[in-house]
Amino acid sequence: MRWVAAALCALLATATPLHGQDRRLDDRLDAETRRAVLALVDSARAAGLPTEPLIQKALEGESKGATGERIVAAVHALLGRLREARGALGPTAGDAELVAGAAAISVGVSADRLERLRRVGAGASLTLALVALADLVQRGVPPDTAATAIEALARVRSGEAEYRMLRQLVEQDIRTGAAPAAAALERARLITGGRSPVIPPDGPPGPEPPNVGGER
Amino acid sequence: MVARVGGRAHVVGRTAGRPGTLLRRCPGRSRWAPLVVALLTPAAAVAQRLDIEAGTGIIRSGPATTAAAAILAPTLAIGGGDSILQLGGQLAGLATGGVAAELYGTGAWSHAVGDGIGLAARLEGRWSALPAAVDVGEARVMLGIRLGGPNRGASAEIGVARYRAPTGPQTAPQGEIAAWSVFGRLRLRASAAMSAFREPLTAPQEPVVEPPDSALSSEPPVARTMRLRRYTDAELGAEWRPGRLELHLAWGVRMRDAASVAESWGRAAASYVLRDGLALTAAAGVMPTSIEWGLRRAPFGRIGLRFDVSAAGSGVPPIPAPPGTPALQVRNASDGYVVLLARVPGARRVEVKGDFTDWQPVELSAAGPDLWQAHLRVAPGIHRVNLRVDGGAWMVPPGLPSVLDEFGGMVGLLVVE
Numbered sequence: 001m002r003w004v005a006a007a008l009c010a011l012l013a014t015a016t017p018l019h020g021q022d023r024r025l026d027d028r029l030d031a032e033t034r035r036a037v038l039a040l041v042d043s044a045r046a047a048g049l050p051t052e053p054l055i056q057k058a059l060e061g062e063s064k065g066a067t068g069e070r071i072v073a074a075v076h077a078l079l080g081r082l083r084e085a086r087g088a089l090g091p092t093a094g095d096a097e098l099v100a101g102a103a104a105i106s107v108g109v110s111a112d113r114l115e116r117l118r119r120v121g122a123g124a125s126l127t128l129a130l131v132a133l134a135d136l137v138q139r140g141v142p143p144d145t146a147a148t149a150i151e152a153l154a155r156v157r158s159g160e161a162e163y164r165m166l167r168q169l170v171e172q173d174i175r176t177g178a179a180p181a182a183a184a185l186e187r188a189r190l191i192t193g194g195r196s197p198v199i200p201p202d203g204p205p206g207p208e209p210p211n212v213g214g215e216r
Numbered sequence: 217m218v219a220r221v222g223g224r225a226h227v228v229g230r231t232a233g234r235p236g237t238l239l240r241r242c243p244g245r246s247r248w249a250p251l252v253v254a255l256l257t258p259a260a261a262v263a264q265r266l267d268i269e270a271g272t273g274i275i276r277s278g279p280a281t282t283a284a285a286a287i288l289a290p291t292l293a294i295g296g297g298d299s300i301l302q303l304g305g306q307l308a309g310l311a312t313g314g315v316a317a318e319l320y321g322t323g324a325w326s327h328a329v330g331d332g333i334g335l336a337a338r339l340e341g342r343w344s345a346l347p348a349a350v351d352v353g354e355a356r357v358m359l360g361i362r363l364g365g366p367n368r369g370a371s372a373e374i375g376v377a378r379y380r381a382p383t384g385p386q387t388a389p390q391g392e393i394a395a396w397s398v399f400g401r402l403r404l405r406a407s408a409a410m411s412a413f414r415e416p417l418t419a420p421q422e423p424v425v426e427p428p429d430s431a432l433s434s435e436p437p438v439a440r441t442m443r444l445r446r447y448t449d450a451e452l453g454a455e456w457r458p459g460r461l462e463l464h465l466a467w468g469v470r471m472r473d474a475a476s477v478a479e480s481w482g483r484a485a486a487s488y489v490l491r492d493g494l495a496l497t498a499a500a501g502v503m504p505t506s507i508e509w510g511l512r513r514a515p516f517g518r519i520g521l522r523f524d525v526s527a528a529g530s531g532v533p534p535i536p537a538p539p540g541t542p543a544l545q546v547r548n549a550s551d552g553y554v555v556l557l558a559r560v561p562g563a564r565r566v567e568v569k570g571d572f573t574d575w576q577p578v579e580l581s582a583a584g585p586d587l588w589q590a591h592l593r594v595a596p597g598i599h600r601v602n603l604r605v606d607g608g609a610w611m612v613p614p615g616l617p618s619v620l621d622e623f624g625g626m627v628g629l630l631v632v633e
Contacts, residue, residue: 024574056571057622060600063575064610064623074622096597096631103598103619103629127598131629135617160631167617 022055029058033068040075049082050095053102081105088114089126100130107137113147120154125163129154132163139171140180149188156192166191267291269497271520275308276503277316278346280512284311287518300324300564314347326362334362336371344509352509353380356390370395379413379508388412403455403562411449413507414442445507448472455562462487462585470504479505479513487522487585495522495585544568544603544613546594546632554632556580558588558613563605568613570601570630577604599630 022041025034037058041051057078061071085101086093088111093101101114117129129150136146153162166187173183269289277283285308292303301323308316320342326334336359343353360373375390394407451468467482483501490496500517547555558566558580566580566588573592580588600621602610612618616628 053571056575056600059575060571060621060627061623063569064621064625066623070623077622099598100629100631106622107619128631131598131617131631134619134629138617138619160633164615168615 024055025058028062029071030068033058033071036068036072037075040072040079044079044082047083047086049079049086050098052095053082053099054078077106078102084111085114087111089118093118094127096127097130100127100134103134104130104137107134107143109133109137109143109147113144117147117151117154120151121157125154125157125159128160128163129158132167135167136170136180136184139174141170141184142181145181145184149184152188152192158191162191266293267522269520269522271497271518273499273518273520274516275310275316275518276511276514276516277310277312279510280514282514282516285309285316287520310347316344316346318342318344336360336362336373338373338375350382351380352382354378354508358390358392360392368397377411381508382510383416386414388414405453405455406451407453408448408450410446411507412444412446414444415507416442446472447507449504466501468504481513483516496520497522543615544601544628544630546630553591554594556590556592556594557583558603559586560588560603560605561586563588565606567604568601569604569610571599572601594632596632599632600627601630602627 022038025037029037037054041054044051044054054075057075058071061074066074081102082098084105085098089097089101104114105111114130117133118126132153133146133150136149137143141149149166150163153166166184169187169190170180170183173187174180267290269291270287272284272286274282275285275287277285287306287308289306290304293300301321303319303321305319306317310316321340323339324336325338326336329335338356338358338360340356340358341353342355343351345351354377356375356377358373358375360371360375362371363369370393372393373391376387377390378387379385389412391410392407394405396403396405448471449468450471451466453464453466456463464485465483467480469480470478481502481504483499483503485497485499485501487495487497496519498519501515503514503516505511505513543559545557545559547557556568558568560566563586567577568580568590569575569577572594578590578592580590583589601613601616602625603613604610610625612626612628613630616630618626618628621627
């Protein structure tokens, strides 16, 4: 029986990566970079934050030819954003929400706006809302304006289709010369204007027709 | 025989002369079946894509004749991106009796030497035969330069072709320039192919007297009166792929051929995906005169079914792709994995890398017209991903939200629920 227990322990020991280890990093990072990254991973683990995004950030950097110094800086910055996102989204936030929140913070959205968005009640779609928020800011919409537009959608319990539609319409408007902030607010107003979601069967609508005669 | 859209017209030899050796040895149609099975079974194991098209139509049956036929045409494609090998063939049982056969192969390689600049090499071969006719064939080697990428670019190639023509073997120079551009789901292409061919002079024109091939020949010296024909085939083509439909149109004109009046040709082909791996196909048009093989301009038409052997059994129906659908989507699979689907029009190779692949490139396999797929373990959550088409630069998959990746590029965000 003792042999069985010992064998099981040995099996578990080889199958479970120890703290401060990750085989995926061994072959792809130099020793110094690996040590620094693993130290950051241990810090995240101690804080109850997800560690996998940090390892993936390091692998992404290696895959894209970044230097060890830059990889460590990127992992360090991500750890900071995850901490900030946890503070804004609360201790019950899931890993996906934290990662999406960190992405929003990375483009300039404040922790206060994240907290407001959580309170608005995006619910199960909080991750989608945060991703759409980061995308809008990335396209040139000012962070607070983008957050306002996203909050408008979150209030009516929007889903993936609405957030995707908002992103695509704003992108289209910007491409045709519209101001990013105005495009985001106007499109959010348009999408949330009706009680039922605006999902045409053949894709998102084009730009609004010209206001002939000034009736509106 | 049958003109395939996207390629040159396929032609066969004349009725006089030595009969096709392969067909003469195997006159019965049933004898082809084991050969086809033997060729296709190992091919299916290595194919990136293996299509078999079966149908009926009107094909060229001789220098100046056409005939109804039952057609079986397999096509095997291996590789992608910078290196592609395509092999194909066609067997046609003629209503007038006998079997027409054709084999062809194309290998194309390119090597990037700078941003948007590449060297290209192409090797082509074709063999064709009809019952009671001379086998004909050609081999072509082309070298050139490519500018741009899969969505917009141009190429220039020069090379040499070796013909096995009814008038005897000969070698001739070749040249081709082409340009292409993609506008959404529409791909346009324009090309001009320059050719030269010496043929026996049959009309009272200014002769070119050619000496015998070798002064040491045992045969008595006979002066053969030949004329050199130089001509340019210009062609405009369009491909349109809305959803399950795929439409090809082409129109061409022969220019600068002093020995004949200018002629034009055209073809239209369409396919519609009925279900995973099965498509309805139709094609019709007019094939140009083949100067090299002595065949007249002729009409053709056919309809049939195309079975994609490599996609069969994947269980992944093509995604209807309305405007605005992201290029990358995820579907749950029954085995605990997900099916990652990429809709990339006109691609020859598609790769992804992201946090669900530990940032190692994974090549997707062809799953239908413009559709690529991979079975991967992707956990629910938010994932960072990049896409690469035809070996180009890594990019954000179109339609996905994106953020800076902190390493000088962009990355797409894929949410899996």
